[in-house]
Amino acid sequence: MAYRGFNLFPESPTLRDLFSKRAIRYHWRDNGPVFTAAIAIICVAVWLVELVLSFVSPAALNAVVGFGAIQPMLAVGRPWTFITSMFLHQPTSILHILFNMLTLWSVGPMLERLMGHWPFLALYMLSGVGGGMGMMLWGALAPNGMGWFTAAYGASGALFGLFAAVLIVYRRVGADITSMMVWMVINFLMPVVVSNVAWQAHLGGFLVGALFTWLLVSGPHALRGKSLAYRSAVYGGAVFVLVVAVILLCNLANPAGWLALLM
Structure with missing residues:
Protein backbone atom coordinates (compact mmCIF):
# COMPACT_ATOMS: atom_id res chain seq x y z
CA MET A 1 0.00 0.00 0.00
CA ALA A 2 1.41 3.37 -1.00
CA TYR A 3 1.89 5.90 1.75
CA ARG A 4 0.35 9.32 1.30
CA GLY A 5 2.07 12.00 3.31
CA PHE A 6 0.28 14.77 5.14
CA ASN A 7 -0.87 17.48 2.75
CA LEU A 8 -2.39 20.81 3.76
CA PHE A 9 -3.97 21.17 0.32
CA PRO A 10 -5.53 17.82 -0.67
CA GLU A 11 -7.09 17.61 -4.13
CA SER A 12 -6.01 21.18 -4.90
CA PRO A 13 -4.79 21.93 -8.43
CA THR A 14 -1.41 23.45 -9.08
CA LEU A 15 -1.04 27.16 -9.75
CA ARG A 16 -0.25 26.30 -13.35
CA ASP A 17 -3.65 24.61 -13.72
CA LEU A 18 -5.49 27.78 -12.76
CA PHE A 19 -4.58 29.44 -16.04
CA SER A 20 -4.72 26.45 -18.38
CA LYS A 21 -7.85 26.23 -20.55
CA ARG A 22 -7.35 22.51 -20.95
CA ALA A 23 -7.02 22.01 -17.20
CA ILE A 24 -10.10 24.17 -16.54
CA ARG A 25 -12.18 22.11 -18.98
CA TYR A 26 -10.96 18.93 -17.33
CA HIS A 27 -11.72 20.21 -13.84
CA TRP A 28 -15.20 21.31 -14.92
CA ARG A 29 -16.00 17.82 -16.25
CA ASP A 30 -14.44 16.18 -13.19
CA ASN A 31 -16.00 18.47 -10.57
CA GLY A 32 -12.61 20.00 -9.92
CA PRO A 33 -12.21 23.27 -8.00
CA VAL A 34 -13.26 25.67 -10.75
CA PHE A 35 -15.35 27.94 -8.55
CA THR A 36 -12.87 27.62 -5.70
CA ALA A 37 -10.14 28.95 -7.97
CA ALA A 38 -12.38 31.70 -9.36
CA ILE A 39 -13.29 32.91 -5.87
CA ALA A 40 -9.63 32.92 -4.81
CA ILE A 41 -8.59 34.86 -7.92
CA ILE A 42 -11.33 37.46 -7.40
CA CYS A 43 -10.43 37.92 -3.73
CA VAL A 44 -6.72 38.32 -4.45
CA ALA A 45 -7.39 40.70 -7.36
CA VAL A 46 -9.64 42.89 -5.20
CA TRP A 47 -7.05 42.85 -2.41
CA LEU A 48 -4.33 43.96 -4.85
CA VAL A 49 -6.53 46.87 -5.93
CA GLU A 50 -7.02 47.78 -2.27
CA LEU A 51 -3.29 47.53 -1.67
CA VAL A 52 -2.46 49.86 -4.58
CA LEU A 53 -5.12 52.35 -3.47
CA SER A 54 -3.69 52.35 0.06
CA PHE A 55 -0.51 53.87 -1.41
CA VAL A 56 -1.79 56.08 -4.21
CA SER A 57 -5.18 57.23 -2.90
CA PRO A 58 -6.21 56.47 0.70
CA ALA A 59 -9.42 58.44 0.11
CA ALA A 60 -10.36 56.16 -2.78
CA LEU A 61 -9.56 53.12 -0.64
CA ASN A 62 -11.83 54.40 2.12
CA ALA A 63 -14.57 54.91 -0.46
CA VAL A 64 -14.19 51.36 -1.79
CA VAL A 65 -14.17 49.80 1.68
CA GLY A 66 -17.03 52.02 2.80
CA PHE A 67 -19.07 51.00 -0.23
CA GLY A 68 -18.42 47.28 0.13
CA SER A 85 -18.07 42.34 1.95
CA MET A 86 -17.16 38.71 1.20
CA PHE A 87 -14.53 39.80 -1.34
CA LEU A 88 -12.83 42.59 0.59
CA HIS A 89 -9.84 42.05 2.89
CA GLN A 90 -7.62 44.19 5.09
CA PRO A 91 -5.28 46.00 2.65
CA THR A 92 -2.64 47.01 5.19
CA SER A 93 -1.85 43.44 6.27
CA ILE A 94 -1.16 40.36 4.21
CA LEU A 95 -2.26 38.02 7.01
CA HIS A 96 -6.01 38.52 6.48
CA ILE A 97 -6.02 37.59 2.79
CA LEU A 98 -3.28 34.98 3.26
CA PHE A 99 -5.04 32.96 5.96
CA ASN A 100 -8.40 33.15 4.23
CA MET A 101 -7.11 32.08 0.84
CA LEU A 102 -4.97 29.27 2.28
CA THR A 103 -8.04 28.06 4.15
CA LEU A 104 -10.20 28.25 1.02
CA TRP A 105 -7.56 26.35 -0.95
CA SER A 106 -7.48 23.63 1.68
CA VAL A 107 -11.23 23.16 2.13
CA PHE A 120 -20.67 24.33 -3.80
CA LEU A 121 -21.16 27.87 -5.10
CA ALA A 122 -24.60 27.99 -3.44
CA LEU A 123 -23.04 26.84 -0.17
CA TYR A 124 -20.29 29.45 -0.34
CA MET A 125 -22.58 32.36 -1.17
CA LEU A 126 -25.28 31.39 1.33
CA SER A 127 -22.66 31.04 4.05
CA GLY A 139 -26.54 44.27 16.23
CA ALA A 140 -29.89 43.26 17.69
CA LEU A 141 -28.47 41.43 20.71
CA ALA A 142 -25.27 43.28 21.67
CA PRO A 143 -25.34 45.30 24.92
CA ASN A 144 -26.08 49.01 24.49
CA GLY A 145 -26.70 48.52 20.77
CA MET A 146 -23.00 48.79 19.94
CA GLY A 147 -23.24 45.94 17.45
CA TRP A 148 -25.06 48.15 14.97
CA PHE A 149 -21.98 50.30 14.46
CA THR A 150 -19.51 47.46 13.81
CA ALA A 151 -18.35 47.21 10.20
CA ALA A 152 -16.87 43.99 8.84
CA TYR A 153 -15.50 42.47 5.65
CA GLY A 154 -13.69 39.33 4.58
CA ALA A 155 -14.38 35.79 3.38
CA SER A 156 -14.39 34.24 6.86
CA GLY A 157 -18.17 33.91 7.13
CA ALA A 158 -18.29 31.91 3.90
CA LEU A 159 -15.27 29.85 4.96
CA PHE A 160 -16.89 28.87 8.23
CA GLY A 161 -19.87 27.64 6.23
CA LEU A 162 -17.44 25.42 4.34
CA PHE A 163 -16.07 24.16 7.65
CA ALA A 164 -19.56 23.16 8.74
CA ALA A 165 -20.11 21.40 5.43
CA VAL A 166 -16.83 19.50 5.76
CA LEU A 167 -17.86 18.17 9.17
CA ILE A 168 -21.27 17.05 7.91
CA VAL A 169 -20.06 15.59 4.61
CA TYR A 170 -17.18 13.83 6.37
CA ARG A 171 -19.60 11.89 8.52
CA ARG A 172 -21.45 10.93 5.36
CA VAL A 173 -18.58 9.80 3.12
CA GLY A 174 -15.78 9.09 5.60
CA ALA A 175 -13.23 11.30 3.85
CA ASP A 176 -9.93 12.19 5.50
CA ILE A 177 -10.18 15.78 6.79
CA THR A 178 -6.96 15.91 8.81
CA SER A 179 -5.64 18.90 6.87
CA MET A 180 -9.01 20.64 7.03
CA MET A 181 -9.01 20.28 10.81
CA VAL A 182 -5.74 22.22 10.93
CA TRP A 183 -7.35 25.20 9.23
CA MET A 184 -10.51 24.87 11.31
CA VAL A 185 -8.53 25.05 14.55
CA ILE A 186 -6.52 28.05 13.28
CA ASN A 187 -9.64 29.95 12.27
CA PHE A 188 -11.62 29.10 15.38
CA LEU A 189 -8.73 30.42 17.49
CA MET A 190 -8.29 33.62 15.49
CA PRO A 191 -10.84 35.68 17.49
CA VAL A 192 -9.06 34.60 20.69
CA VAL A 193 -5.54 35.63 19.66
CA VAL A 194 -6.26 38.45 17.20
CA SER A 195 -8.31 41.55 17.96
CA ASN A 196 -10.97 43.01 15.66
CA VAL A 197 -12.01 39.62 14.24
CA ALA A 198 -15.72 39.42 13.42
CA TRP A 199 -16.57 36.18 15.24
CA GLN A 200 -20.24 37.04 14.74
CA ALA A 201 -19.84 36.55 10.99
CA HIS A 202 -17.96 33.29 11.61
CA LEU A 203 -20.85 31.97 13.68
CA GLY A 204 -23.52 33.11 11.22
CA GLY A 205 -21.70 31.54 8.27
CA PHE A 206 -21.14 28.30 10.18
CA LEU A 207 -24.82 27.96 11.12
CA VAL A 208 -26.13 28.72 7.63
CA GLY A 209 -23.58 26.43 5.95
CA ALA A 210 -24.45 23.66 8.40
CA LEU A 211 -28.19 24.02 7.76
CA PHE A 212 -27.85 24.01 3.97
CA THR A 213 -25.50 21.01 3.97
CA TRP A 214 -27.62 19.08 6.46
CA LEU A 215 -30.65 19.57 4.22
CA LEU A 216 -28.70 18.29 1.21
CA VAL A 217 -27.49 15.24 3.11
CA ALA A 238 -35.54 28.03 1.38
CA VAL A 239 -32.39 28.83 3.38
CA PHE A 240 -32.01 32.17 1.59
CA VAL A 241 -35.60 33.14 2.45
CA LEU A 242 -34.98 32.14 6.08
CA VAL A 243 -31.78 34.19 6.26
CA VAL A 244 -33.50 37.24 4.74
CA ALA A 245 -36.35 36.86 7.24
CA VAL A 246 -33.90 36.77 10.17
CA ILE A 247 -32.09 39.84 8.82
CA LEU A 248 -35.33 41.81 8.49
CA LEU A 249 -36.48 40.77 11.96
CA CYS A 250 -33.17 41.90 13.42
CA ASN A 251 -33.49 45.20 11.60
CA LEU A 252 -36.68 45.95 13.53
CA ALA A 253 -34.38 46.71 16.47
CA ASN A 254 -32.17 49.00 14.37
CA PRO A 255 -31.79 52.32 16.25
CA ALA A 256 -31.83 54.15 12.92
CA GLY A 257 -35.31 52.73 12.34
CA TRP A 258 -36.69 52.68 8.85
CA LEU A 259 -34.47 55.61 7.93
CA ALA A 260 -31.74 52.99 7.44
CA LEU A 261 -33.65 51.76 4.39
CA LEU A 262 -33.27 55.16 2.74
CA MET A 263 -29.57 55.73 3.39
Missing part, protein backbone atom coordinates in the same frame (compact mmCIF):
# COMPACT_ATOMS: atom_id res chain seq x y z
CA ALA A 69 -18.09 46.55 3.86
CA ILE A 70 -21.16 45.51 5.82
CA GLN A 71 -22.39 47.61 8.74
CA PRO A 72 -25.53 46.27 10.41
CA MET A 73 -27.12 49.69 10.89
CA LEU A 74 -27.00 50.36 7.14
CA ALA A 75 -27.01 46.83 5.71
CA VAL A 76 -30.71 46.47 4.88
CA GLY A 77 -30.63 49.73 2.98
CA ARG A 78 -27.42 48.61 1.23
CA PRO A 79 -28.11 44.92 0.50
CA TRP A 80 -25.19 44.55 -1.90
CA THR A 81 -22.82 44.70 1.08
CA PHE A 82 -23.91 41.20 2.12
CA ILE A 83 -22.09 40.08 -1.07
CA THR A 84 -19.35 42.65 -1.62
CA GLY A 108 -12.76 24.21 -1.21
CA PRO A 109 -11.38 21.62 -3.66
CA MET A 110 -12.58 18.63 -1.65
CA LEU A 111 -16.04 20.08 -1.16
CA GLU A 112 -16.46 21.19 -4.75
CA ARG A 113 -15.44 17.73 -5.94
CA LEU A 114 -17.89 16.02 -3.59
CA MET A 115 -20.81 18.41 -4.05
CA GLY A 116 -20.44 19.59 -7.63
CA HIS A 117 -19.86 23.11 -8.89
CA TRP A 118 -23.25 24.76 -8.43
CA PRO A 119 -24.12 23.27 -5.03
CA GLY A 128 -21.21 34.44 3.19
CA VAL A 129 -24.65 36.03 3.45
CA GLY A 130 -25.07 34.05 6.67
CA GLY A 131 -22.00 35.88 7.94
CA GLY A 132 -23.85 39.14 7.37
CA MET A 133 -26.85 37.66 9.19
CA GLY A 134 -24.54 36.95 12.13
CA MET A 135 -23.56 40.63 12.18
CA MET A 136 -27.24 41.63 12.16
CA LEU A 137 -27.98 39.28 15.05
CA TRP A 138 -25.14 40.84 17.01
CA SER A 218 -30.40 14.42 5.40
CA GLY A 219 -33.32 16.56 4.26
CA PRO A 220 -36.98 15.54 3.93
CA HIS A 221 -37.42 12.03 2.57
CA ALA A 222 -39.69 13.24 -0.25
CA LEU A 223 -36.78 15.03 -1.95
CA ARG A 224 -34.02 12.50 -1.38
CA GLY A 225 -34.62 10.88 -4.77
CA LYS A 226 -34.18 14.17 -6.59
CA SER A 227 -30.91 15.25 -8.17
CA LEU A 228 -28.39 17.17 -6.11
CA ALA A 229 -28.85 20.19 -8.39
CA TYR A 230 -32.62 20.15 -7.79
CA ARG A 231 -32.23 19.79 -4.03
CA SER A 232 -29.62 22.55 -3.97
CA ALA A 233 -32.03 24.91 -5.74
CA VAL A 234 -34.95 24.05 -3.45
CA TYR A 235 -33.02 24.03 -0.18
CA GLY A 236 -30.87 26.97 -1.22
CA GLY A 237 -33.97 29.04 -1.93
